[in-house]
Amino acid sequence: MSTCEDYTFVCPECSQSITVNASMREALVENGCVICGAPVTQSAFDPGCDE
Structure with missing residues (x-):
């Protein structure tokens, strides 16, 4: 549960x-990324709740 x-x-x-x-x-x-090692930016994340 997020x-x-x-x-x-x-x-x-x-x-x-x-x-x-x-x-x-x-x-x-x-x-x-822990799976493939690709570079990650803040745009790869979505908030876990509706704002």
């Missing part, structure tokens, strides 16, 4: 989709 602190990540290269928290979001931006 909360407003969670984000849905969709890799622009391999299309892997996972729900992550804020610290994991920052780690993905710094290190790339």
Whole structure:
């Protein structure tokens, strides 16, 4: 179950989709996709709640 602190990540290269928290979001931006290693930007994340 996602909360407003969670984000849905969709890799622009391999299309892997996972729900992550804020610290994991920052780690993905710094290190790339955990599946394929592709670079990740903030645009690969959607908020986990409707605003």
